[in-house]
Amino acid sequence: MDNGFFVTRENEALLTDLYELTMAAAYWANGINSTASFELYFRRLPPNRSYVLTAGLEQIIDYLLNFHFSENQIEWFRSVEQFDHLDQKFFDFLSGLRFTGELRAIPEGTTVFPLEPLLQITAPLIESQILETYLLNVLNSQSMMATKAARMVKAAAGSSVIDFGARRAQSPQAALYAARASYIGGCQGTSNVLAAFLADIPAYGTTAHSFTMAFESELKAFRAYHRVFPKRTVLLLDTYDTLEAARKAKLVGNDLAAVRIDSGDLLDLSRKVRKILDDDGLQNVQIMVSGDLNEFKIADLVSANAPIDSFGVGTELVTSYDAPALNGVYKLVEMTIGGKRISRIKTSQGKPSYPGRKQVYRYQKNHYHSHDVITLAEEAPSEDGMPMLQTYMEAGKRVVDLPSLTEIRKRAAFHLDALDPSFHDLNGAAEYPVVFSQGLKQELRKAERSIQK
């Protein structure tokens, strides 16, 4: 384990399922590598959700631009027992493999719905197939996290939400992904220093209980911190007794930024702490709460008018605790066979697929997005709809500038606000209308008839 147990630019092409490589070998040996189109979509919304907010495209484009196998990786392939009988020419082929195709996708920070293609790859079959695992991983995970963040931010109703979840994320890189995705979803920032360093996300931090415990007394700890960060002191109140600690705030200084309550009955304590601070003339000192929060608890505190200015959220945010996976799939929709583009579908029980390269049009009515229509890519939309999939790469090269994270975050806010308020119900009862165009329906019937089982 010379370079540790990390995914990096140097090895990310290997982050794939073995079957992508065995299929590549079988395609190659059978001389099959004509142009194919795959689309990535999810079939059902995760529990409690009425929408999914997309994120992760920037990392996907970085991966596609960098895709290659190194010489020592090819050497290793040759030693894997599944592959040790294969033709040397196949390994030469893998060695030269790059992404040379087209990427179309719905931009990051867009609300999306079941069956809508979030991403479409058109490239020689072996290339387009081998990308499957990584594309799914990145788009599934970041979109899931962005969606969870959006739910919490909506629940907070104007109070800020900050990602404190690095310690509970499902690997160090998952913490990075969560910080980025939750910023897109509307969080004000993150505690994650690496995310701040790599992606310029605003970083926030206070103190831990251990800081208070490291001093002879709580007041000494408070004062020691305030001396070093006079303008940014957030006193953590609940190491010993929350209300007693709140009464010490005025002894520390009247320029405190905030106090934080991390345990106990947050509604009751926030009210009592607010009163103590106000009585002591500390009306400008804000109250932050944290500790196993989720969107439902936040909504309860907000509806009870708890005097809370910001919510620090960890575990539930970064793991999307109530829905820890987005079941995106990546399906072949079109193949060129004998020079002809042919739509492909599968008919597995409960897991159908839909043929042809597609586009999605979004329509507006009375300030809100009213419905989407999924069409074939070349179909003209029947009305004045907004096309959702954009072309990001052609012939393996990026053809547009990517938006900044701030722009992505603004786009997300726009799309979230364009949903009728019922879509922000935390139980996910609303159903956004997504319909297939006539052209797509005809293509589906044609593809069904053409299956040669």
Add this chain to the structure above:
Amino acid sequence: MDNGFFVTRENEALLTDLYELTMAAAYWANGINSTASFELYFRRLPPNRSYVLTAGLEQIIDYLLNFHFSENQIEWFRSVEQFDHLDQKFFDFLSGLRFTGELRAIPEGTTVFPLEPLLQITAPLIESQILETYLLNVLNSQSMMATKAARMVKAAAGSSVIDFGARRAQSPQAALYAARASYIGGCQGTSNVLAAFLADIPAYGTTAHSFTMAFESELKAFRAYHRVFPKRTVLLLDTYDTLEAARKAKLVGNDLAAVRIDSGDLLDLSRKVRKILDDDGLQNVQIMVSGDLNEFKIADLVSANAPIDSFGVGTELVTSYDAPALNGVYKLVEMTIGGKRISRIKTSQGKPSYPGRKQVYRYQKNHYHSHDVITLAEEAPSEDGMPMLQTYMEAGKRVVDLPSLTEIRKRAAFHLDALDPSFHDLNGAAEYPVVFSQGLKQELRKAERSIQK
């Protein structure tokens, strides 16, 4: 984003919460950096679990050996607005910061229970504090995944379980972590090629539906694959019609390794497919199933005697779907103040901590582990118990060889088998007895009296 959005050896020290750094600055400026001990433990078992299986220590040791901030990272710190007023000498201090302390831990592949210290760091306060986020992230995530895998493997009752989850993991590195942890938990291998490359975990792969769809007919696809992988062909049956596909198996060859069913009623289909294969003289062809499996569904299939040889599991395994976080915490337990070692605790509501550096002893009775006793580190155990925490690092250097992944996996199998069968009930009703020693109870009372709030 020059090197992409990855955690690597070069930047992993930054994967920490900002408050670790603000506390470091406050400790430094106040001249506080005497020896401190922190312990990592979880307070409650995750839902449905009667134990947690540890994993991740190898990555933690790698991190501790490599811990440092690079010059351009220090440069960046200086530019962060929270830090821009701090003394240059503090940045010089950070620049020279390495882990110089002691690491004691329970080995990977051990069953553990609430309040048991899984890991103990003794080092100058600033060092030991700053590690918190990363240590928690790694041990929380991998242990959670290893535990989920162990549950599935037990449910499979001898049939093999393989990790197919890379596409649903919560980031690319989470897929790596899941492959490693699930191998420790007893899985037979993984589909994840990078995990096979980096950690020599056995890799498995079959084909996707798209492979079948890329050919003019299903039979042509089956034969094309078999030509290239004659000894390792696994036919995926459910692209169009599972039973029709099963009837084609004999036309492909009698040396098939297996067939895979990925949708539909797996009990009914596995029985019907088994009969078709047997009638066609293909008794040696195994049946693998996959598709949104979890330990409960596996147990149902096993108890119905479904003729299934292996289970490919994805989403539920890699995300630990029903319990996607382990709530490990990292708490100050001892400080040296004025040359004296002083135990520390906090008394937050519902989140107490326990004083002093500890050891855990495990006891055996009639082939099973009967109970554990948590003692102070220097206490002699009252009976013939097995000490659980081992010393891995002293003065910042590793002092023992690390076990191979195979050895860790064997250790896990030993500890899982040493649990009374009731602990493998999937609903997690059993409670393992963990008691505090007299010495630890006395220390707790002493620490409570000594708190100067």
